[in-house]
Amino acid sequence: MSVQTENGPAPQTKAERLVEVPNVDAYSTNFYFDLAVEGQTFSAQMTVRGGANGLDHIQRVQGAMKEIVQRGGAARTRNKAEAAPAQAGLEWGKSKRGRTVLILREGQPEPDNVPCPVHDGKTFRRKTNEDGSWLSHKDGDTFCTAGFEKRP
Numbered sequence: 022m023s024v025q026t027e028n029g030p031a032p033q034t035k036a037e038r039l040v041e042v043p044n045v046d047a048y049s050t051n052f053y054f055d056l057a058v059e060g061q062t063f064s065a066q067m068t069v070r071g072g073a074n075g076l077d078h079i080q081r082v083q084g085a086m087k088e089i090v091q092r093g094g095a096a097r098t099r100n101k102a103e104a105a106p107a108q109a110g111l112e113w114g115k116s117k118r119g120r121t122v123l124i125l126r127e128g129q130p131e132p133d134n135v136p137c138p139v140h141d142g143k144t145f146r147r148k149t150n151e152d153g154s155w156l157s158h159k160d161g162d163t164f165c166t167a168g169f170e171k172r173p
C-alpha cells in the first residue's frame with residue numbers, strides 16, 4: 022500500500038467554493054421566561070435573531086438562556102399548568118372545600134404579596150378582617166382569592 026502525498030491546498034469541493042452570505046433573518050427563536058426583579062416577577066419574552074448557520078444560532082440562543090438562568094430567571098412553558106411555580110418556596114394546594122390555598126409550613130409567616138399561581142403577572146395581596154386573613158387580587162370585575170392553610 023502506498024500513500025500518495027500532494028503538496029499545496031487540497032482541492033476544494035463545490036460547497037466550499039461558495040461564499041457564504043449569512044442570512045440574518047433566516048434564524049429567529051422566541052422563548053419565554055419569568056424573571057424576579059426586586060420582588061416582582063416579570064413574564065418576559067426574548068427573541069434571538071441571526072447566526073452564521075443553524076448551529077451558531079442555537080448556540081446564541083443557549084447563551085442567552087444561560088445568562089437569564091444565572092440571573093435567577095426560570096423557563097416558562099406556554100401551558101401554565103405545566104409551568105414551574107413562579108416563585109420558589111411557595112407551595113400551593115387545595116383546601117378540603119376545593120379552594121386554592123397557600124400552604125404555610127410551621128413558622129412560615131403569611132406573605133403580604135405573592136404572585137398569583139393562576140393569573141400571569143397578577144399579584145395577590147394579603148387582606149384581613151375579623152374572620153381571618155386571605156389573599157386577593159382584582160380579576161376584571163371580580164376578585165381572585167386564595168386562602169392560607171397552615172400545615173405541619
Ligand SMILES: [Zn+2]
Nearest residue numbers: 137139140165
Ligand atoms: Zn388570580
